[in-house]
Amino acid sequence: MTPNEKITTNGLRLTTPRKKILSIFSSQGHPISFEEYALLDTTIDKSTFYRNMQTFEAADIIQGIESDEGKRYFELSEKQHPHFICQQCHTITCLDEAPIPKLSGYRINSITYKGQCPQCFDL
Amino acid sequence: MTPNEKITTNGLRLTTPRKKILSIFSSQGHPISFEEYALLDTTIDKSTFYRNMQTFEAADIIQGIESDEGKRYFELSEKQHPHFICQQCHTITCLDEAPIPKLSGYRINSITYKGQCPQCFDL
DNA sequence: GCTTATCTGCAACTTAGTTGCATTAGAATG
DNA sequence: CATTCTAATGCAACTAAGTTGCAGATAAGC
Numbered sequence: 001m002t003p004n005e006k007i008t009t010n011g012l013r014l015t016t017p018r019k020k021i022l023s024i025f026s027s028q029g030h031p032i033s034f035e036e037y038a039l040l041d042t043t044i045d046k047s048t049f050y051r052n053m054q055t056f057e058a059a060d061i062i063q064g065i066e067s068d069e070g071k072r073y074f075e076l077s078e079k080q081h082p083h084f085i086c087q088q089c090h091t092i093t094c095l096d097e098a099p100i101p102k103l104s105g106y107r108i109n110s111i112t113y114k115g116q117c118p119q120c121f122d123l
Numbered sequence: 124m125t126p127n128e129k130i131t132t133n134g135l136r137l138t139t140p141r142k143k144i145l146s147i148f149s150s151q152g153h154p155i156s157f158e159e160y161a162l163l164d165t166t167i168d169k170s171t172f173y174r175n176m177q178t179f180e181a182a183d184i185i186q187g188i189e190s191d192e193g194k195r196y197f198e199l200s201e202k203q204h205p206h207f208i209c210q211q212c213h214t215i216t217c218l219d220e221a222p223i224p225k226l227s228g229y230r231i232n233s234i235t236y237k238g239q240c241p242q243c244f245d246l
Numbered sequence: 247g248c249t250t251a252t253c254t255g256c257a258a259c260t261t262a263g264t265t266g267c268a269t270t271a272g273a274a275t276g
Numbered sequence: 277c278a279t280t281c282t283a284a285t286g287c288a289a290c291t292a293a294g295t296t297g298c299a300g301a302t303a304a305g306c
Contacts, residue, residue, distance in 0.1 A: 012252090012253095013251095013252060013253065013302085013303050013304070014303075014304095015252090015253060015254080015302075015303065016254095016302090016303095017253085017254070017255095018253090033293095034293080034294085035293090044255095045254070045255045045256070046293090046294080046295095047254080047255070047256080047257095047294090047295075047296080048253080048254055048255070050293090050294060050295075051253085051254085051295090052253095064191075066189035066190070066191065066193075067189070068187075068189060070189075070193070070195070070262075070263070070292090070293075071293070072193070072293085072294085084226070084229060087232065095226070098224075098226060101221075101224065103207070103218070103221060103236065105240075105241040105244070106207060106236065106238055106239065106240060106241060106244065107238045107239040107244050108236050108237075108238040109210065109237050109238040109239075110236070110237045110238070111234065111235070111236055111237075112234070112235045112237075113226065113229065113231050113233070113234055114231075114232050114233045114234075114235070115229055115230045115231040115232040115233070116229065116230040116232075117228075117229060118228040118229060121228070121229065121230050135283085135284095136271085136272050136273075136282095136283060136284065137272075137273095138271075138272065138283090138284060138285075139271090139272095139285095140284085140285070141284090156262095157262080157263085158262090168285070168286045168287070169262090169263080169264095170263090170264075170265080170285080170286070170287080170288095171284080171285055171286070173262090173263060173264075174264090174284080174285085175284090178284095193261090193262075193293075193294070194262070195262085195263085
């Protein structure tokens with residue numbers, strides 16, 4: 001199911017800002033913050049952006065990630081994959097190949113590792 | 124090495140507020156936010172708290188965790204263990220028994236799972 | 247095309263966390 | 277123990293991510 005289809009099947013309206021939000025997220029492939037989003041779409045209002053992030057998280061269209069710098073990053077919740085946050089360069093990397101462990105009793109939606117990425121680890 | 128020893132070996136001063144901060148964190152055993160800390164120590168100034176959290180993270184005395192509600196939680200960085208953040212009740216659980224996976228090329232300092240805890244999953 | 251409830255955009259607000267600065271107090275030295 | 281020097285504290289003012297109230301706009305169903 002495409003993100004646009006998820007919108008209509010969740011009883012939400014397919015508005016102009018929502019189509020633009022989803023097309024921009026589709027073209028990214030990695031999590032972005034509002035700050036970064038606003039560079040790609042200068043017409044969006046931040047309240048529209050953040051309200052839609054909440055709506056889309058509830059509809060499982062978007063997944064949020066808390067950075068180590070007090071910002072939230074968002075990406076399309078398509079194939080589940082862990083994320084790595086480098087505490088030195090603060091880059092968020094998608095670990096597309098890494099498996100998601102199981103924990104009995106818990107329902108796991110996401111995993112985030114923090115530490116040093118290969119670039120920063122070598123220095 | 125106790126937290127107080129870590130302070131002196133890092134060339135930091137063992138001040139009254141620092142001793143209190145470490146004694147309170149020692150008595151907790153789970154991550155707490157400034158809001159929660161301030162209930163246990165009404166004399167601390169928040170700038171002193173946050174500045175020490177930064178100093179202590181750099182000295183590997185304290186470890187920070189980003190909640191899903193835009194707050195930072197802190198705990199003593201003694202034995203490494205993963206954390207689980209319930210996206211429904213927003214409780215942060217220490218998974219003392221769960222192993223920390225390896226990722227080649229990366230240095231992993233912490234892992235955070237997000238999802239639903241057993242209590243919320245059952246409902 | 248009309249109606250209605252949802253959604254948007256604006257502006258004002260909230261609050262976690264930071265910063266500048268004057269004062270205090272560890273710790274080292276004699 | 278007194279002196280000195282620098283790190284640390286406390287206060288107040290600030291910053292910025294994210295939220296909220298509300299009036300006007302617009303998608304979707306009839």
